Amino acid sequence: MIDTLDIEITPTSQSRLSQVDFDNLPFGKVFADHMLIAKYENGAWSRASIQPFGDISLSPATSMIHYGQSIFEGLKAFKSESNDILIFRPEENWKRMNASAVRMCMPEVPKEIFLGGLRQLIALDRNWVPNNSESALYIRPFLFATDAMLGVRPSETYTFMIITAPVGPYYVKPLHLKIETEFTRAALGGVGSAKAAGNYGAAMYPAMMAQKQGIDQLIWTDAKEHKYLEEAGTMNMMVVIDDTLITPPLKSTILPGITRKSFLELTKEAGFKVEERPVSAVEVIEAIQSGTLKELFGVGTAATTAQVEKLTFEGKTYDLPSNAHRVISNSIGQKLLRIKKGIDPDTHGWNMTL
Numbered sequence: 001m002i003d004t005l006d007i008e009i010t011p012t013s014q015s016r017l018s019q020v021d022f023d024n025l026p027f028g029k030v031f032a033d034h035m036l037i038a039k040y041e042n043g044a045w046s047r048a049s050i051q052p053f054g055d056i057s058l059s060p061a062t063s064m065i066h067y068g069q070s071i072f073e074g075l076k077a078f079k080s081e082s083n084d085i086l087i088f089r090p091e092e093n094w095k096r097m098n099a100s101a102v103r104m105c106m107p108e109v110p111k112e113i114f115l116g117g118l119r120q121l122i123a124l125d126r127n128w129v130p131n132n133s134e135s136a137l138y139i140r141p142f143l144f145a146t147d148a149m150l151g152v153r154p155s156e157t158y159t160f161m162i163i164t165a166p167v168g169p170y171y172v173k174p175l176h177l178k179i180e181t182e183f184t185r186a187a188l189g190g191v192g193s194a195k196a197a198g199n200y201g202a203a204m205y206p207a208m209m210a211q212k213q214g215i216d217q218l219i220w221t222d223a224k225e226h227k228y229l230e231e232a233g234t235m236n237m238m239v240v241i242d243d244t245l246i247t248p249p250l251k252s253t254i255l256p257g258i259t260r261k262s263f264l265e266l267t268k269e270a271g272f273k274v275e276e277r278p279v280s281a282v283e284v285i286e287a288i289q290s291g292t293l294k295e296l297f298g299v300g301t302a303a304t305t306a307q308v309e310k311l312t313f314e315g316k317t318y319d320l321p322s323n324a325h326r327v328i329s330n331s332i333g334q335k336l337l338r339i340k341k342g343i344d345p346d347t348h349g350w351n352m353t354l
């Protein structure tokens, strides 16, 4: 069904591929030749189509613009040494997109459109998948409301699209993070666990305030007490204290990261101790002071494994242990990358191969 999805394909007459400098890829500014589009109206999905990447036209009354019914996903395709294209855990993204859709009162995207469309789109643009070190083709599926109406109610029409972009790493250097204790990303019962566009927009002002002080990103804390760590920027948060990897447990304020889930699985398999439990800012600071904090890092599709070298909390900045001693993040981060690139065997069946 997925392989045989009937898609109308209009190939580009002029590929832009030769204009791309694959050795200097900014994140998310260069887009591959094609995009997928499928529309939902009268309770049903239309036949999907693949077209040259380009502008779309919308009514100024489009409800997504006014009321924010807009969700997205992020995943990556890698090129193996034998020139296979490997897409990492796309079914997980499909499931998470539909969980976000349910929370935002939007229609679920059928598996054959999401995965079947993805397959055909990436097959068409396979030459856009970079093959150097940590570069990848970043895949951005998204769904938004398209009713032209100003009434506050769920839209009756929607558009699902996939665009792709060859990218290098999201963070190019180790990070300086601040534990945020004033602003809130998500509250229990809100939409923090959905990949809702507004979550990212709402995080920009607090992040910008921190960036004015030379800080790269924020570690969000719980909305009630601002005591417990949640996410960091666009990543899930990981802490190693003594020999144990600790990460906050999933709940309605935390995005269920696919990199998070994969990282935890590989860490357990490698024989390290893993705990999913609340971790407070005070616990982290005390561990830094006593020398038991070994590693602090974020994980995400775009960010991969992002090391944190400095941490600010309540106006004080702490230097964290050097990267060279970070056993878990370095070994598991590398292992994950090797699986994604087909260097190590994919014993979990995580890759979709084209």
Ligand code: COI
Binding pocket: 073, 074, 075, 200, 234, 300, 301, 302, 303
């Ligand atoms: C991803 O890792 O795919 C993200 O969602 C980060 C993105 C907002 C740049």
